[in-house]
Amino acid sequence: MNTTRCVAIQSATVCGEATTRVLRCISLLLLWPLACALPSIASATNYAQLASNPVWLTLLHYESTRFPAGYKSAVTSADFFLADDGATSPLSELRATVQALSNPLTALDNSNNSAAANAHAQCRFPARHKWLATQIKPLSVIPQINCTDYLAWAELDAVKSLSMVFAAGHMKSPASYFGHNFLKFNRKSDSASNHLLDQTINFGAEVPDNESGITYFYHGVFGGYSALFERQQFFRHMNKYGEEDLRDVWEYELQLTPEQVELIVAHTWELQNRKFTYYFFRENCAYQIALLLKLTTPDRLVPKHMPWTMPYNVFDKLMLAGKDSGGLVREIKYHPSRRSRFHQRYFSLSSTQRGIAVELINGELSPDAPRFRQLDADLQLQVIDTLIDYYEFRQRIDTSDEKAKAEKNALLLKRFDYPPAAASSIEARIPYAPHESQKPGYLNIARVHSSKLGFSTRLKIRPAYFDFLSLDIGRSSAGSFTVLDTTVQVSNETAYLQKLDVFNITNLSASVTGLPGDSSLSWHFRFAFDQTNNACSKCRKPMLDLTVGRALKLGDRLTAFALAGGRVQKSYQRDNTFAVQLRAGLTGQLTDLLRLNASIERHEDTGANGLDRNRTRLELRLGQHKSWDIRASYIRDIAEQISLSAGYYW
Amino acid sequence: MKAKLVSIFAALTIAMSLTNVSIAQEASRDFKTALEECFWGLILTREDQRGLSLGLNVVSGALGSYAYTSATASADTFCSEKTASTASFINDAYPSLVEDTARGNGTHLLAVLELAGCDSKGQAAVIPMLRADLSSAMRAPGYESSAYIQKVHNMYQSVNTLSAQVCNVG
Structure with a gap:
């Protein structure tokens, strides 16, 4: 009974707006028997419960707010909402959506690929329609609008x-x-x-x-x-x-x-x-x-x-x-990236092929030389494909590398001389997937002994991301990148902030193959509030470090580096001082269970109250778990310091 | 229709073989203009299908090093979603596409032919011709020093013409 009355009301409204379109009204009456089932839908539906459903909240991108308590959508476009207060009211938006989905459309509009059809709520919000139809049964039987734009866009069948x-x-x-x-x-x-x-x-x-x-x-x-x-x-x-x-x-x-x-x-x-x-x-x-x-x-x-x-x-x-x-x-x-493809291809070559590749790069051998031509055609193609990747990689690192551009073109021309064939296959060494890498947050507690300050306990916490002793899974270069790395020292029942590394980044770009151009500049940047020397617990100043240099891969697991640059920091007289910094180090995996970070540094301070000194650092990590580690360190600066710590990654 | 396409192809081939540097630059500008106008047109006229909106940024970014010119271009004939997609694919992936073409196989080569509307049977016929085209272009004097967009343009012409000729793509 309700449904019948409602259809009449709806039809009258539509027909009143377009009184000359009698045929449309008739077709509407035929097509839309449930168009005004809304009151019965409403009476049968617990809107409040549905409006708090996680799927509905997600579809509208609502997030809970505390002041005032409620919801606010993360979407800032007004036309995303059908209710006036839809941006803040899941319930109003739900009611308005059900109403709009049920709104009738003439058969002519629906069959005619019309703008009216594509502007209908069913076409603008197909996900809301799809989900609500599973929750409100009458919505699953209302006539479907022919959403041509959406269907063409979505390619659902594909x-x-x-x-x-x-x-x-x-x-x-x-x-x-x-x-x-x-x-x-x-x-x-x-x-x-x-x-x-x-x-x-x-x-x-x-x-x-x-x-x-x-x-x-x-x-x-x-x-x-x-x-x-x-x-x-x-x-x-x-x-x-x-x-x-x-x-x-x-x-x-x-x-x-x-x-x-x-x-x-x-x-x-x-x-x-x-x-x-x-x-x-x-x-x-x-x-x-x-x-x-x-x-x-x-x-x-x-x-x-x-x-x-x-x-x-x-x-x-x-x-x-x-x-x-x-x-x-x-x-x-x-x-794999172009860099990884090049490395994988290179290491897939036999030692003879690698030797030939090096000779080709150095210009000591031509692809037309009998010694190259004596190789099987497949082996020749493997070398050529590797070098095509190599020269393209070099151009990506240095766009002004004209030699790489010319050499790649020459190799491509040579490639035309061979029969068509896919790129030579790679004996891929699949690296660990990103989810297997070290968790980014880190909490570490250590017992420390200093030759000047005695025993203390040290608490370190940082939200992100990795340091020299973190597992090198899921990142493209060796080094470290930490943000808001905070260290608190507790000694003699006094706790104080020992160090705050706001940003500490060391990017080591080492050559993997040893071929020319297979590396770029390595650099280190650090902005911190830290001790100016480790013999004085309260001597802390803001400082900015910037050094650049080179890195070299030693085998599969270790990277050596040398960096030079300077540090600007506040002196005790509150003026700025500048120190020249030289640093050389070795980092990487010693064994499956043992990771190393070792370095020696030289600071030449130009300030009147500066402190020239050498600093030696040796750190070891035990364990290869993504959630925990054990660390030991020895630092020789103004004071000698050793520590043993346990860390938890989160 | 087929005769017309063949004659267009022949004319293009002759034109390309006779093109001097200044004409090549003009063609580059026209191609770039057409590409940009095409994306603008698609965005303005098909606002309800917004998938291409980022394309403009990508194309503009990729071509950013070339000064914009208001030189007239036949964007009307150039601009359709299919041709724009083909052109922007070549513009994005030219180095990889050239490598695949030189090899006569590869995912980039197959993808661009799919974009151009060439099915797998047609692809098998087009690839050797495309390979021969590119080989000639790369051996021609001045190829290395020509502008990136000029190379993209030539590849686009080659892909489109051969697909139209061999794969019966309208």
């Missing part, structure tokens, strides 16, 4: 599965230090069409060109940039990360049902061109992409009580999610 993709961090830009992640829609394809043309969804900030570093940092941290989800094909990412930035890419294919895949695809359509506020530390790419997967799993993929989200955290949790149902990750695929 999408087979989803992958969460991780691009390793690199040291060129602070925004890239921690890596990046995005979603990939894998098409159903076995052959020619390949993963390069798969669509992806990426979340990024809209940063104006030529933004200064300070402005970039300020807006990035305090929410000065808007951000949005954008769709682009996978080849763009592979070009950016794998070729330009030389970063390895990992793909975690997810174990999802077709319905779950469709829900996420539909939701990414809803998010096209919707604005968010970007926060570098918390609501960043890792956070927002992980949030999309909340539509499919009850497990949290972002840390709840942390003020930051790192891509690592998401992949770590991704591997733990859905354990009860066989896990959320079906398969992990590795896409």
